[in-house]
Amino acid sequence: MILSDSKNTIQQSFASKAMQMLVLGLGLALLLFLGACSFENESLESVYNSKKGSYPLTTRHLNEEQEPVFVNRLIRQDSLYLLQHANNPVQWWGWGDEAFAKARELxxxxxxxxxxxxxxxxxVMARESFEDIEIANFINEHFIPIKVDREEYPDVDELYxxxxxxxxxxxxxxxTAVLTPDGQAFFGGTYFQPAALLSVLNKVSDTWVQRQDAVLEQANRLSGALRAINKSSDNTKTINASIISEAATRIQTELSNSVNSSNNQSKPGFPREPEMLFLLNHARRSLSEPIIDIVTQRLLDLAAGGIHDQVGGGFxxxxxxxxxxxxxxxxxxxxxxxMGRAYFLAYQLSGNDTLRTVGDKTVEFLLNNMQAPDGGFxxxxxxxxxxxxxxxxxxxFYTWTYQQLSSQLTEDEMAVANTFLGTSVKGNFNGSNVLQNSYLDSADVNxxxxxxxxxxxxxxxxxxAREQRKPPRLDTKIITSWNAMAISALVTGYSATDKEAYLGAAIKAANRLWEQSYDQQDGLARTISNNKR
Structure with a gap:
């Protein structure tokens, strides 16, 4: 089965070696290494009572005492994402051998x-579908439902x-994927509207019951295709200067054509930071002015857009x-x-002061809003x-109606907002305004x-004025690799600006990772949630 309608889409590259090991025969072996849930022997109700108030209730199914009507197995987890679904009527399982054993049994x-x-x-899908009693009952009756936090299990995420x-x-x-009891995918998609989801799941369930052999054959064909990918990825090649130069040329062309093209207006816009960082590092070695110019312009475009939080910094x-x-x-x-690292590197290569300003605002946002007291992020x-x-x-938190702007700004200031920040009575997002800053991308800047x-x-x-608003919720999970990226950005910022605070924050974060995320026997933990590896 094929799904063509999706939202929040991204294109994914070939599967990783670990992912293909799963498909090629190790199957569910990875499951044996997954950590056991906390509160293993306690009832779901008692676990909920012990966690009550420690996570946000997002369910609409509440009793007269405003307590949730439903509690499922996810209440045993520490992930904020999983806890957001712990009170769905869908009887979710966490990722683990127990769930797949139940699928095989039934x-x-x-x-x-x-x-x-x-x-x-x-x-959106949680509110529309996983909180819907009819959909939940159908899923519970005909499937073994499993929820996965992709930030906890990136290998599982990449596989599917x-x-x-x-x-x-x-x-x-x-x-969204439907798997055989042995973990092989045979149907998939992303966001589904409620009616579409129920219709699709009816068809999938009927097909599983009536044509199970055909379903298993399709799943095996997919595994064969992934085996072919694995075989081709085993061919090692030497990376030399010509390959790097060819890659740089291709990326330059792609990044130059990805913005302001009439063919791309309806496509999502991703910053593509790894490609920009690759070009900047290549430019640092080759002193290529065209590359510096291309990346500088892209960074200025990003800084001027709504993707950049014009008020608080960050992207x-x-x-x-x-x-x-x-x-x-x-x-x-x-x-x-x-992004912070890219702006600082580009500033070092170009001398463009706007790039340094945006780099500073990005890192300061990071330090002021995403840093834990112990130094991690x-x-x-x-x-x-x-x-x-x-x-x-x-x-x-980020958007402004014209009335909200008028209540905070003078008439002259409103003229500035209209001219440079792109504000209007109509707005550009559901009647509100996502602020831009055309001045940052103009020849007159500075x-x-x-x-x-x-x-x-x-x-x-x-x-x-925005300080009076309730800020978005933070996911306080500490992810080791992302913290390493933040440390790199801070060190680059220190190199570009000589700001001792950046170096101090980098050292503090590195010490935190070493002390809490590293274990001599097990190595570095992928994530830490609620101080648990």
Missing amino acids: NKPVFLSIGYSTCHWCH LTSVQMLSGKAGWPL HRYTVDSNWVIPHFEKMLYNQAQ YSAMDAQSEDESGIIGEGE QSPEADDKIASVINKLAV
Whole structure:
């Protein structure tokens, strides 16, 4: 079965070696290494009582005492994303051998849902479908439902992202897949509207019951295709200067064509930090002015767009358009780290002061909003937050109605906002305004002190007003690799600016990883949630 309709899509590369080991015959062997749940011998109710108040209740199914009607196995987990689903009527299992053993015992397919705590469309699908009693009952009756936090199990995520991409041509989060009891995917997609999900699951269930042999054959064909990928990836090649130069040329062309093309207006816009960092490192070795110019312009475009938080600094994960105007509003640690490093490297190569300013704002956002007291860095900030009435919506913390702007700014300041920050009565996002800053991408930037001061005054006023809003929720999970990216960004920032605070923060974060994430016997932990490896 193939799904063609998806949201929040991204293209995924070939599967990793660990992923293909799963497909090629190790199968569920990985499951034996997964950690056992906490509170293993306690009832779900008692575990809930012990955790009550420590995680946000997102269910609408509450009794008269405002306690959740449903509690499922995810209440035993520490992941914020899994706890967000612990009170769904869907009787979720965590990723582990027990769930697959139950699927084999009952000869039921596995309904697998993968996401992360700050993903907007994950929240939408949870509200629309996993909180729906009819859909939940159908899933519970006909499937073994498993929830996975992709940040805890990136190898599992990569396996099924690649499988779903091969089945449907697209992949992203929330990732939806149906598996055989042995863990082989045979159907996949991403976000489904409720009616579509129920219809699809009916067809999948009927097909499993009536044509199970054909389903298993399709799953085996997919495994064979992944084996072919694995075989081709075994061919080792030497990376030499010509290959690096060829790659740099191709990436230059792609990045130059990815923005402002009439063919790309409806496509999502991702910053593509790894490619920019690759080009910057290549330019540092080759002293290539064209590469420096291309990356500098791309970074200025990003800084001027709505993907850049003009008021508080930092970057959202991506935009729904290719011109960086309307973002999905989650802020990921890896984005801040890589973007900060890219701006500092580009500043060192180009001498463009705007790049240094944006790099500073990005790193300062990181230090002020995502750093734990012990020096580590939290994984993400949610896309959603509450408005003044307590209603949760996407981008509420970051967007402004024209009335909200007018109540904070003078008439002259409103003129500045309209001219440089792209504000209007109509707005550009559900009647509100996602702020941009065209001045950052103009030839006049840093050439007109008066304009600089006026824009800074408006942004400062809005920053004070925004402090009165309820900020998005933080996922306080510590991810080792993302923290390493943040440390690298801070060291690069220190190299570019001589700011001792950056070096101090890098050392503090590195010490924290070494002391809490490293174990002499087990090595580095992938993640730490609630101080648990």
